[in-house]
Amino acid sequence: MKRLWGILLVCMCVAGNAQTTRKIRQLEKQRNELRQQITESETLLKSTQKDVKSQLDNLALLSAQIEERKKYIGTIEADVKAIQLEVDRLRAELKRLQADLKDKREKYERSVRYVYKNKSVQEKLMFIFSADNLSQMYRRLRYVQEYADFQRLQGVQLQRKQKQVTDKRNTLVASRKAKEALLKQGEEEKLKLEKQEKERKTLLAALQKKQNGIQAELNKKRRSANKLNAEIDRLVEIEIEKARKRAEEEARRKAAEAKKAAAADGTALSKKPGKIETYKTDSEDRRLSNIFERNKGILPAPITGPYAVVGHYGKYEVKGLRNVRLDNKGIDIKGKPGANARAIFDGEVSAVFQYNGLTNVLVRHGSYISVYCNLSSVRVKKGSPVKTKDILGEIHTDKDGNTVLHFQLRKETAKLNPELWIAR
Numbered sequence: 001m002k003r004l005w006g007i008l009l010v011c012m013c014v015a016g017n018a019q020t021t022r023k024i025r026q027l028e029k030q031r032n033e034l035r036q037q038i039t040e041s042e043t044l045l046k047s048t049q050k051d052v053k054s055q056l057d058n059l060a061l062l063s064a065q066i067e068e069r070k071k072y073i074g075t076i077e078a079d080v081k082a083i084q085l086e087v088d089r090l091r092a093e094l095k096r097l098q099a100d101l102k103d104k105r106e107k108y109e110r111s112v113r114y115v116y117k118n119k120s121v122q123e124k125l126m127f128i129f130s131a132d133n134l135s136q137m138y139r140r141l142r143y144v145q146e147y148a149d150f151q152r153l154q155g156v157q158l159q160r161k162q163k164q165v166t167d168k169r170n171t172l173v174a175s176r177k178a179k180e181a182l183l184k185q186g187e188e189e190k191l192k193l194e195k196q197e198k199e200r201k202t203l204l205a206a207l208q209k210k211q212n213g214i215q216a217e218l219n220k221k222r223r224s225a226n227k228l229n230a231e232i233d234r235l236v237e238i239e240i241e242k243a244r245k246r247a248e249e250e251a252r253r254k255a256a257e258a259k260k261a262a263a264a265d266g267t268a269l270s271k272k273p274g275k276i277e278t279y280k281t282d283s284e285d286r287r288l289s290n291i292f293e294r295n296k297g298i299l300p301a302p303i304t305g306p307y308a309v310v311g312h313y314g315k316y317e318v319k320g321l322r323n324v325r326l327d328n329k330g331i332d333i334k335g336k337p338g339a340n341a342r343a344i345f346d347g348e349v350s351a352v353f354q355y356n357g358l359t360n361v362l363v364r365h366g367s368y369i370s371v372y373c374n375l376s377s378v379r380v381k382k383g384s385p386v387k388t389k390d391i392l393g394e395i396h397t398d399k400d401g402n403t404v405l406h407f408q409l410r411k412e413t414a415k416l417n418p419e420l421w422i423a424r
Contacts, residue, residue, distance in 0.1 A: 021171065023086065024178050027079045034072045040306030041065055044334055045401040052213035054400050055203060059318070060310035061334055062200050068308065069193045076186040083179045090172040097168055101161045204320040214324060222327075228355055229329050232371055232408065235351045235362055239369060240412050243281045250282040280412070281367055289366030292345055298423045299344045300389055302372060302407045307335045310404065313417040330371065330408030331418050337397040341372040341405055343386040344422070352382050361392050371408035 044061060047054040207214060281289070301307060311332030318324040347365040354360075359375040363386060378393035380386065397403040409416040 021174070024083065024175065027082065028178075031072075031075060031079065034068075034075055037306070038065070038068050038072055041068060041308040043306060044308060044336060045403075047400040047402070049400060050206070052207070052210050052217050055207050055210075056214065056217060057310075057400065057402055059200065059203050059207065060332075061308060062196060062203065063319075064308035064310045064334070066193065066196050066200060069189060069196065073186060073189050073193065076182055076189065080179060080182050080186065083175055083182065087172065087175045087179065090168060090175060094165065094168045094172055097161065097165045101158075101165050104158050104161050200320075207321060211322065214321065218324065218326075224356065225329070228360070228373065228406075231353065231355060232329075232360075232362070233413075235353065236369055236410055236413060239350050239362070239364055240280070243285055243367070246282045246285070247280055285366040287366070288346070289368060292365045292368050295345065296421050299421050300342070301333070301422055301424075302341055302344050302370070302418075303333050303335045303395065303405050304340045304342055304391070305336050305338075307333050307339070309419065310334045311406075313419060329415050330373075330406055333405045333407060335395060335403045335405065337401060337403050339395050339403050339405075341375055341392045341395055341407075343388060343390045343392060344370050345388050347386055349380045349382055349384040349386060349392075352378060352380065358396050359393060363392070367411055369410045369412075371406075371410070373406035373408070374404060 042065060046058050046061060049055075309331055311326070311328050313328055313331050315325065315327045318326065341361070343363055345363075345365045345368075347363045347370070349361060350364040350369065351362040352359060355373075358373070359378050360371065360373040361375065361378060361380065363370045363372070372392055374396050375393040376396040380390075380392055386392070395403050395405045407418055409418045409421060
């Protein structure tokens with residue numbers, strides 16, 4: 001039994017050390033993914049032109065990169081705290097193991113001294129044969145054998161406990177090194193953030209002198225966005241009406257099937273049937289909607305390659321610019337020239353339409369509709385089934401090198417914040 005407990009303790013110690021290593025590696029993997037995204041977003045083109053449109057585009061990109069870096073620094077700080085908690089735990093475990101090791105060493109030393117004093121075979125034999133009777137002789141013989149086994153087991157346990165102490169100390173040292181490296185990385189990221197914020201401040205100073213130009217550019221964008229949103233709203237209403245008709249048809253079909261089944265069984269339908277639950281969508285749309293909802297927060301980005309969110313959802317003011325208010329029905333995502341729009345979930349293309357010489361695609365996912373705007377070419381047509389991450393078309397790149405996808409998400413007529421649904 002003692003041998004079994006010794007083996008279990010070793011296994012638990014090894015498992016604990018492995019768990020610590022896995023945790024640190026997992027945190028490192030998550031940070032590397034965030035750092036890769038930041039590094040890639042820094043490769044997105046920045047226009048060197050000084051006109052208002054180009055400078056506003058640069059401001060939006062720079063603000064997005066600053067936001068990403070702040071999140072990354074926050075992640076680093078959280079990971080440092082997590083590793084520090086692990087270091088504290090390891091330190092406490094090491095202290096306990098060292099106390100156990102000291103206790104076992106003292107017991108082993110006492111055992112060795114006792115054996116040394118009674119080491120001769122003759123003394124052992126005399127101890128055994130001096131027994132008063134055979135029963136006592138047998139007990140003494142067992143005692144000598146068991147004590148020898150006990151001494152060997154103590155030696156083995158001492159070696160195991162020493163290994164546990166050594167392993168725990170090594171894990172503690174590795175955790176401390178990971179924390180130190182992370183703190184250094186955090187300082188480097190803060191210096192980069194400081195540099196980006198200075199760059200943004202310089203850009204804001206240049207834009208503040210062009211207030212009239214800013215308002216003119218924003219008004220132009222606002223008029224264009226209003227027309228686009230009106231067309232999207234119209235197409236969404238059509239989809240809602242189609243879904244309602246499918247639901248009504250399904251309800252009629254089920255009622256007819258129930259009536260037919262009742263007639264076949266020879267039973268009469270109630271003249272006053274209970275209240276029948278009605279739906280705006282049919283069973284297939286409801287099934288797809290439920291699956292879509294379960295994927296909230298983990299849906300893939302609607303763009304391929306590196307990207308940065310340069311326009312957020314809803315009404316907000318641009319920090320640093322006076323009287324610059326934006327109202328976005330979706331989000332604007334900047335990617336590299338040649339980037340493609342891709343479906344965020346399984347569904348069916350419900351509309352493909354042109355606006356301002358560019359193409360826009362609506363994909364229905366049950367009650368949900370995702371909208372992809374500003375495409376230069378498309379690979380799908382109305383009625384095409386799509387799977388998650390299927391390419392819908394190439395995103396347009398303007399004369400300044402900006403490749404921006406305008407993306408919206410609706411649940412029937414309700415407009416949703418896409419950033420709450422997409423993994424990041």
